[in-house]
Amino acid sequence: MPKAPVTSPRLQDVAEAAGVSIATASRSLSGATGVSASVAERVRETARAMGYVVNLHARSLAGGPTRSVGLLVHEIGDPYFSEIASGVLGVGSREGLTVQICHTGRDPERELAQIRTLVAHRVGAIIVAGSGMVDAATQAPAKAELQAFRRSGGRVAVIGRHHLGVDAVLPDNTEGARAVAQHLLDLGHRRIAVAAGSRQLTTVADRIAGIEAAFAAAGLDFPGVPVVEADFTRAGGKVAAEEILARHPGVTAVLALNDDMAIGVLSTLRARGVSVPAQMSVTGFDDVAVAGDLAPSLTTVRLPMAEMGEQALLLALKEPGTRPRRRHVGAELVVRDSTGRPPS
Amino acid sequence: MPKAPVTSPRLQDVAEAAGVSIATASRSLSGATGVSASVAERVRETARAMGYVVNLHARSLAGGPTRSVGLLVHEIGDPYFSEIASGVLGVGSREGLTVQICHTGRDPERELAQIRTLVAHRVGAIIVAGSGMVDAATQAPAKAELQAFRRSGGRVAVIGRHHLGVDAVLPDNTEGARAVAQHLLDLGHRRIAVAAGSRQLTTVADRIAGIEAAFAAAGLDFPGVPVVEADFTRAGGKVAAEEILARHPGVTAVLALNDDMAIGVLSTLRARGVSVPAQMSVTGFDDVAVAGDLAPSLTTVRLPMAEMGEQALLLALKEPGTRPRRRHVGAELVVRDSTGRPPS
DNA sequence: GTGAAAGCGCTAACAC
DNA sequence: GTGTTAGCGCTTTCAC
Numbered sequence: 001m002p003k004a005p006v007t008s009p010r011l012q013d014v015a016e017a018a019g020v021s022i023a024t025a026s027r028s029l030s031g032a033t034g035v036s037a038s039v040a041e042r043v044r045e046t047a048r049a050m051g052y053v054v055n056l057h058a059r060s061l062a063g064g065p066t067r068s069v070g071l072l073v074h075e076i077g078d079p080y081f082s083e084i085a086s087g088v089l090g091v092g093s094r095e096g097l098t099v100q101i102c103h104t105g106r107d108p109e110r111e112l113a114q115i116r117t118l119v120a121h122r123v124g125a126i127i128v129a130g131s132g133m134v135d136a137a138t139q140a141p142a143k144a145e146l147q148a149f150r151r152s153g154g155r156v157a158v159i160g161r162h163h164l165g166v167d168a169v170l171p172d173n174t175e176g177a178r179a180v181a182q183h184l185l186d187l188g189h190r191r192i193a194v195a196a197g198s199r200q201l202t203t204v205a206d207r208i209a210g211i212e213a214a215f216a217a218a219g220l221d222f223p224g225v226p227v228v229e230a231d232f233t234r235a236g237g238k239v240a241a242e243e244i245l246a247r248h249p250g251v252t253a254v255l256a257l258n259d260d261m262a263i264g265v266l267s268t269l270r271a272r273g274v275s276v277p278a279q280m281s282v283t284g285f286d287d288v289a290v291a292g293d294l295a296p297s298l299t300t301v302r303l304p305m306a307e308m309g310e311q312a313l314l315l316a317l318k319e320p321g322t323r324p325r326r327r328h329v330g331a332e333l334v335v336r337d338s339t340g341r342p343p344s
Numbered sequence: 345m346p347k348a349p350v351t352s353p354r355l356q357d358v359a360e361a362a363g364v365s366i367a368t369a370s371r372s373l374s375g376a377t378g379v380s381a382s383v384a385e386r387v388r389e390t391a392r393a394m395g396y397v398v399n400l401h402a403r404s405l406a407g408g409p410t411r412s413v414g415l416l417v418h419e420i421g422d423p424y425f426s427e428i429a430s431g432v433l434g435v436g437s438r439e440g441l442t443v444q445i446c447h448t449g450r451d452p453e454r455e456l457a458q459i460r461t462l463v464a465h466r467v468g469a470i471i472v473a474g475s476g477m478v479d480a481a482t483q484a485p486a487k488a489e490l491q492a493f494r495r496s497g498g499r500v501a502v503i504g505r506h507h508l509g510v511d512a513v514l515p516d517n518t519e520g521a522r523a524v525a526q527h528l529l530d531l532g533h534r535r536i537a538v539a540a541g542s543r544q545l546t547t548v549a550d551r552i553a554g555i556e557a558a559f560a561a562a563g564l565d566f567p568g569v570p571v572v573e574a575d576f577t578r579a580g581g582k583v584a585a586e587e588i589l590a591r592h593p594g595v596t597a598v599l600a601l602n603d604d605m606a607i608g609v610l611s612t613l614r615a616r617g618v619s620v621p622a623q624m625s626v627t628g629f630d631d632v633a634v635a636g637d638l639a640p641s642l643t644t645v646r647l648p649m650a651e652m653g654e655q656a657l658l659l660a661l662k663e664p665g666t667r668p669r670r671r672h673v674g675a676e677l678v679v680r681d682s683t684g685r686p687p688s
Numbered sequence: 689g690t691g692a693a694a695g696c697g698c699t700a701a702c703a704c
Numbered sequence: 705g706t707g708t709t710a711g712c713g714c715t716t717t718c719a720c
Contacts, residue, residue: 020691030715056401060696061698062695380706404712
């Protein structure tokens with residue numbers, strides 16, 4: 001049997017089968033007015049029977065609305081981002097939008113390339129979920145690209161502090177870090193070390209600023225506090241913990257700047273036989289889903305990641321305002337079992 | 345959502361600016377042969393200077409290659425799926441493909457709707473990462489839709505056992521479950537309970553089959569083993585643990601059918617003051633990233649999720665064969681601290 | 689209420 | 705090696 005060239009039915013096929021013009025078919029299927037109810041229903045029924053599915057490329061080219069958005073994350077395997085993505089996908093699903101997710105791997109060049117790809121896809125909106133950089137120059141090309149995108153009608157929203165000049169969802173990193181640092185100080189800790197990601201990340205910089213504020217409020221000196229920089233990941237947490245143990249033996253509490261690092265810290269401490277919180281207190285940041293299920297369960301700062309994702313998409317979907325909008329979301333201290341009084 | 349961009353430069357604008365025809369411009373930009381190097385370079389430079397970005401909708405409509413794939417997951421916030429997604433995005437990024445991720449929420453209707461959306465987007469391939477259903481009828485509409493998609497040139501690959509008749513990446517759930525069950529039996533456990541997700545999921549059914557095999561090999565009776573069904577999530581694990589504690593007091597080991605449930609089980613046991621593994625052993629399945637960082641660290645079965653995602657996309661990208669291909673991936677027992685001998 | 693026709697931006701024959 | 709042109713499938717005026 002000769003293989004007939006099989007292609008999916010087009011709008012014109014549906015129109016012919018239903019005995020109407022292609023224009024009427026289009027109106028019927030998109031729910032536009034100006035078609036009699038009976039004709040519209042007949043067309044829809046025909047389309048269903050033929051297994052017709054609109055070609056979104058054609059629709060978009062012809063000037064129809066764009067039904068897709070792009071989401072930039074550093075790494076989707078990281079729970080922080082997968083929870084944000086979950087929020088974005090949830091709203092997207094409700095709104096009938098598909099979400100294209102891209103990895104940037106915290107690499108500005110990769111980020112730029114991914115933005116270009118999303119622009120090429122003519123997505124309606126781009127959401128940048130990864131942290132911004134302290135040095136505005138690093139992301140300058142990305143900024144230029146995003147601004148061109150906005151000029152041509154695209155929407156942009158970011159999560160976290162960026163120099164991008166666009167709508168933003170801003171978690172209160174400084175206040176959260178201040179609260180968790182104060183919690184440790186209140187418990188009596190004075191020899192605290194910080195396990196940090198790159199200070200180039202605004203997230204890291206803001207959290208460190210919060211810790212400084214807590215020290216200042218307590219009338220304590222911050223400059224002496226060791227801040228160990230490593231990858232902002234579990235592996236980085238392990239590295240940082242090793243270094244803290246080796247080079248700062250008097251430390252009684254490790255303040256990790258995200259949960260992933262805290263998990264790495266806990267892992268290293270367990271391996272080294274340091275009991276938490278009896279000998280060492282540990283705190284995280286973000287409150288990823290497993291934080292409460294670790295043992296000891298992790299004292300951390302809760303950020304509503306899924307909600308942040310939702311808010312970012314909602315912000316991007318709104319009519320653009322004249323000035324960038326900001327949605328602040330709270331950071332709440334969650335005290336669990338990984339913190340206690342310092343050993344006496 | 346905004347209408348299609350109004351002001352971005354088109355290929356024709358670039359062509360005019362570079363003083364060539366639109367065809368030459370197209371060839372230059374897509375790296376095709378048949379253009380002199382000097383002209384091609386001039387065109388590319390002009391395009392760059394103008395901030396030209398190809399419109400993929402137009403390219404795709406005109407018959408160009410499709411540069412996007414769809415990925416269906418139950419829930420991206422679930423580490424099992426986010427690790428698979430990470431693998432898919434990694435390959436996608438290497439191949440210059442964008443990945444559209446959709447939530448199905450384990451709901452067949454939602455899954456069907458998402459497949460239709462992906463088809464409408466004319467993605468080049470669809471990857472189904474969620475577990476299949478034991479009852480083939482449940483996914484019959486999805487199957488029909490996917491087959492129509494394939495008939496019109498689309499590629500499809502699934503992860504896990506489905507009745508979809510397409511290329512598949514198959515983790516060895518049965519062998520993995522057999523191994524972990526045997527591990528518990530070897531330790532001397534005889535009163536074992538299973539914390540399972542819905543038996544409608546092939547993943548669950550296959551894992552239970554593996555447990556049965558281990559019991560049979562040991563000459564033990566399986567039918568008496570309590571199999572508690574609950575959501576295939578952390579919350580479901582908590583529910584299952586409560587029920588096991590209340591209704592099967594003699595149990596010395598809980599075999600959870602995924603890590604998420606195992607984490608819930610551990611959490612409930614901790615809350616109830618049952619020490620693990622002294623009083624109760626617990627096992628999981630999947631080996632999500634945190635499994636080794638829990639306390640006690642979780643004995644589980646490792647599935648290479650990221651690799652499964654990579655394989656699935658690679659499979660989908662290949663020229664379609666005449667018959668469905670299968671890539672088997674191993675499941676490896678990982679013994680950690682959550683299992684031990686039963687209390688004597 | 690319905691249809692005819694002009695594009696949307698691009699690729700790929702097919703000329704030259 | 706370069707240009708001309710015919711669509712790809714759809715939405716949307718503009719007639720009727």
